[in-house]
Amino acid sequence: xxxxxxxxxxxxxxxxxxxxxxxxxxxxxxxxxxxxxxxxxxxxxxxxxxxxxxxxxxxxxxxxxxxxxxxxxxxxxxxxxxxxxxxxxxxxxxxxxxxxxxxxxxxxxxxxxxxxxxxxxxxxxxxxxxxxxxxxxxxxxxxxxxxxxxxxxxxxxxxxxxxxxxxxxxxxxxxxxxxxxxxxxxxxxxxxxxxxxxxxxxxxxxxxxxxxxxxxxxxxxxxxxxxxxxxxxxxxxxxxxxxxxxxxxxxxxxxxxxxxxxxxxxxxxxxxxxxxxxxxxxxxxxxxxxxxxxxxxxxxxxxxxxxxxxxxxxxxxxxxxxxxxxxxxxxxxxxxxxxxxxxxxxxxxxxxxxxxxxxxxxxxxxxxxxxxxxxxxxxxxxxxxxxxxxxxxxxxxxxxxxxxxxxxxxxxxxxxxxxxxxxxxxxxxxxxxxxxxxxxxxxxxxxxxxxxxxxxxxxxxxxxxxxxxxxxxxxxxxxxxxxxxxxxxxxxxxxxxxxxxxxxxxxxxxxxxxxxxxxxxxxxxxxxxxxxxxxxxxxxxxxxxxxxxxxxxxxx
Numbered sequence: 203x204x205x206x207x208x209x210x211x212x213x214x215x216x217x218x219x220x221x222x223x224x225x226x227x228x229x230x231x232x233x234x235x236x237x238x239x240x241x242x243x244x245x246x247x248x249x250x251x252x253x254x255x256x257x258x259x260x261x262x263x264x265x266x267x268x269x270x271x272x273x274x275x276x277x278x279x280x281x282x283x284x285x286x287x288x289x290x291x292x293x294x295x296x297x298x299x300x301x302x303x304x305x306x307x308x309x310x311x312x313x314x315x316x317x318x319x320x321x322x323x324x325x326x327x328x329x330x331x332x333x334x335x336x337x338x339x340x341x342x343x344x345x346x347x348x349x350x351x352x353x354x355x356x357x358x359x360x361x362x363x364x365x366x367x368x369x370x371x372x373x374x375x376x377x378x379x380x381x382x383x384x385x386x387x388x389x390x391x392x393x394x395x396x397x398x399x400x401x402x403x404x405x406x407x408x409x410x411x412x413x414x415x416x417x418x419x420x421x422x423x424x425x426x427x428x429x430x431x432x433x434x435x436x437x438x439x440x441x442x443x444x445x446x447x448x449x450x451x452x453x454x455x456x457x458x459x460x461x462x463x464x465x466x467x468x469x470x471x472x473x474x475x476x477x478x479x480x481x482x483x484x485x486x487x488x489x490x491x492x493x494x495x496x497x498x499x500x501x502x503x504x505x506x507x508x509x510x511x512x513x514x515x516x517x518x519x520x521x522x523x524x525x526x527x528x529x530x531x532x533x534x535x536x537x538x539x540x541x542x543x544x545x546x547x548x549x550x551x552x553x554x555x556x557x558x559x560x561x562x563x564x565x566x567x568x569x570x571x572x573x574x575x576x577x578x579x580x581x582x583x584x585x586x587x588x589x590x591x592x593x594x595x596x597x598x599x600x601x602x603x604x605x606x607x608x609x610x611x612x613x614x615x616x617x618x619x620x621x622x623x624x625x626x627x628x629x630x631x632x633x634x635x636x637x638x639x640x641x642x643x644x645x646x647x648x649x650x651x652x653x654x655x656x657x658x659x660x661x662x663x664x665x666x667x668x669x670x671x672x673x674x675x676x677x678x679x680x681x682x683x684x685x686x687x688x689x690x691x692x693x694x695x696x697x698x699x700x701x702x703x704x705x706x707x708x709x710x711x712x713x714x715x716x717x718x719x720x721x722x723x724x725x726x727x728x729x730x731x732x733x734x735x736x737x738x739x740x741x742x743x744x745x746x747x748x749x750x751x752x753x754x755x756x757x758x
Contacts, residue, residue, distance in 0.1 A: 242335035253321030255386035273382035280365035287518035290538035352727035353402035363703030376423035410710030417667035431481035437493030450516030478661035481579035498611035578659035610697030637663035719743035
């Protein structure tokens with residue numbers, strides 16, 4: 203792995219996603235499409251959010267309470283900086299200004315101002331933002347030591363994923379002060395130059411622990427609001443009504459959109475990571491909830507074109523839109539794109555979707571791009587209900603092994619590996635999946651084993667929690683001391699920061715020998731990668747045939 207030398211003269215530097223340029227870092231323009239002037243403001247937003255977190259952490263140490271509004275500001279700030287979430291520089295600047303104002307108000311309440319870092323003290327005006335963002339104090343390369351930088355960034359990216367899950371739980375009126383306090387304390391620690399590599403390794407694992415807690419919070423919020431996911435057949439064709447396509451992850455946005463489209467003659471379709479919404483009982487009462495349209499996020503340019511109606515992006519996964527449909531692309535929440543209309547709505551409020559609904563009424567119905575259906579809904583409670591059947595299949599040898607193929611999909615041709623891997627798996631092996639990685643194989647008709655589908659889809663990326671619970675339940679059923687003794691292999695695809703928190707959560711739970719691809723993260727320095735390999739057995743992928751033999755044994 204190439205060492206990233208500090209090079210502040212490059213136009214930008216970002217290596218938080220799997221597709222980063224040359225596998226080392228984007229320095230001129232992001233592969234995602236963000237420009238240097240946007241990247242610098244995103245870096246500055248992270249910087250001031252860390253400064254605010256230093257202040258809130260000290261206030262908590264002094265016994266003072268931090269309000270939910272401040273916690274929500276931190277989580278939305280982090281969510282806003284996730285890959286493909288927000289390309290609107292003006293929106294980012296507004297968040298920086300709000301964060302600085304909140305920080306100054308809170309700092310005035312501190313009794314002890316000693317030891318606050320520069321990020322907690324700086325309070326520049328908007329005219330100073332560009333200069334500050336370009337300074338040696340801001341951005342990934344502000345940390346010169348490669349291993350410290352690597353660990354700080356891995357923690358920060360994990361915290362971004364954790365913030366995303368917290369934000370979705372918050373939207374359903376669920377909060378956890380301990381998670382928020384940890385998230386802010388960990389952000390503050392990434393500015394602490396006294397911490398050693400060992401200290402940061404420990405903080406990385408602690409981030410994984412709170413990742414588990416964050417996914418549990420969101421799971422409880424989702425199931426409490428919408429019921430436990432159940433086995434569901436989802437239509438992938440179209441109807442003859444005009445439609446709205448909703449993408450991203452926010453189930454509260456979907457609920458409000460479905461409520462407001464009742465009786466309007468407008469159908470609602472899910473896209474990409476919103477597909478698992480169909481598995482929740484509460485959404486099945488809506489007759490106009492038509493089905494799922496299209497595939498993973500990266501195919502959206504051609505699929506948004508043929509959908510004909512408006513598209514609502516509730517979270518990350520935006521690909522810079524073509525002019526031909528840009529006027530039909532809407533954003534809400536942490537998402538944003540310049541020139542696209544944004545639907546406002548804070549925590550606990552009802553958003554007004556009337557404008558997007560009115561636009562939908564003027565549009566032609568979606569163009570059919572495929573027909574048929576796909577089956578999902580295998581979250582933890584549904585699998586537990588099938589536990590006897592699953593255990594018997596394992597004991598009889600009908601199921602030899604499970605392979606966890608959760609995570610993300612992406613544009614790189616090397617990701618065809620996952621389709622080929624799924625196709626070549628022996629017929630007695632079952633895939634456990636969550637996230638948009640499933641679009642590589644969820645339409646391949648891989649069949650079933652005694653009525654148990656060979657692709658068990660637990661849901662969105664955050665529903666990887668279900669996969670962990672299923673593994674722990676099987677460990678209990680079979681009376682094993684170690685989850686790694688189960689007939690389960692992990693071959694996970696990653697793309698962005700929510701996949702990072704899932705990985706850290708699995709490491710915290712003691713899962714070892716995870717294969718991660720299609721490439722290992724660019725933010726792993728050689729020494730940090732060595733720690734992960736030696737302590738956790740983390741490995742990259744090889745060829746399909748090599749990995750099949752390694753992970754599941756003989757394939758015939």
